[in-house]
Amino acid sequence: MKITYDPEVDVLRILFSDLPIEESDEEKPGVIFDYDRDGNIVGLEILDASVRIDNPRSVEYSIPTRSQIF
Template sequence: MKITYDSEVDVMRIIFNNSPIEESDEEKPGLIVDYDKEGNIVGLEILDASKRMDNPRLVEYSIPK
């Protein structure tokens, strides 16, 4: 998984795998879901990220025991 934030366009991108994107849908305003040819989710894009979260540059990661 890879998470990037582009402050110039204020977009956060979460990539789950490197499969080619076949289709993208804006499920809700500002949330774009990318799918591969089998319909699996490849990634998410959050538009206007700084308006939707406190700090789009902060990432916390945890693995439960």
């Protein structure tokens, strides 16, 4: 997974896969999903990220322990 933020265009991009993007759909205004040829989500773009997210430059990553899942 790769997360990038471009402050010049104010876009936050999350890539879940390196597969080529075959199609993109703006599911809701300012939220674009990218799909591979099989229709799987490979990426997500958030336009005007600084307006929609408290701090688009900050990333928190966590993996729950087994006890937190169950």
